Amino acid sequence: MNLIIEPVAPKHFDGLRRALDTVAREKRYLAFTEAPSEKDCRAFYCAIVDNGWCQVVALLDGAVAGWCDVLPTHGQARAHIGTLGIGLVPSARRQGIGAKLMKAAIEAAWKTGITRIELSVRADNPTAKALYERMGFVTEGHHPRSFRVDGVYADSYSMALLGPQD
Numbered sequence: 001m002n003l004i005i006e007p008v009a010p011k012h013f014d015g016l017r018r019a020l021d022t023v024a025r026e027k028r029y030l031a032f033t034e035a036p037s038e039k040d041c042r043a044f045y046c047a048i049v050d051n052g053w054c055q056v057v058a059l060l061d062g063a064v065a066g067w068c069d070v071l072p073t074h075g076q077a078r079a080h081i082g083t084l085g086i087g088l089v090p091s092a093r094r095q096g097i098g099a100k101l102m103k104a105a106i107e108a109a110w111k112t113g114i115t116r117i118e119l120s121v122r123a124d125n126p127t128a129k130a131l132y133e134r135m136g137f138v139t140e141g142h143h144p145r146s147f148r149v150d151g152v153y154a155d156s157y158s159m160a161l162l163g164p165q166d
């Protein structure tokens, strides 16, 4: 398998939406339970590219197998904060690609002036939480009933990583 990790570009948009839809439809990990419409996804991905926000994709033999992004938060007083999201299609998991994606995205985020990265992870997703801890993220809070899928609640943790101060 040939793995390439690179910044998102328009040529990735369709594959990226397919990967998002695959992970979302598992209904166990993400806030989405299916991908937004093609139009909404395209607008979102275009905003990332046009604004130089941080999103990297993993290509396995040329096909988008996952992503990691660190996206801005609203408000000038929180402009130093990015929110991290990550996902890999099932066949791309357990090969160390998540860690590689995170390293690339975090490194790119620090370069844009971000000094704090936040994320939210379901309490029943120990694989992702362990990866975040390995990358240095610290748990800051426990959020009961913060996800609900098909009427079933799940708790989540908020985690954060502090980077170099500017």
Ligand SMILES: CC(C)(COP(=O)(O)OP(=O)(O)OC[C@H]1O[C@@H](n2cnc3c(N)ncnc32)[C@H](O)[C@@H]1OP(=O)(O)O)[C@@H](O)C(=O)NCCC(=O)NCCS
Pocket (backbone or CB within 6 Å): 023, 029, 030, 086, 087, 088, 089, 092, 093, 094, 095, 096, 097, 098, 099, 120, 121, 122, 125, 126, 127, 128, 130, 131
């Ligand atoms: C979370 C996620 C991105 C982690 O990516 P990953 O590449 O599988 O992560 P890791 O490299 O840390 O590997 C995870 C597991 O594979 C194992 N692994 C890593 N590299 C390996 C390798 N080369 N060979 C065999 N196993 C390996 C790890 O030990 C770990 O095992 P564990 O879960 O039993 O502890 C991925 O599982 C995923 O996309 N999950 C669904 C979406 C999701 O949870 N997103 C995050 C929402 S907050």
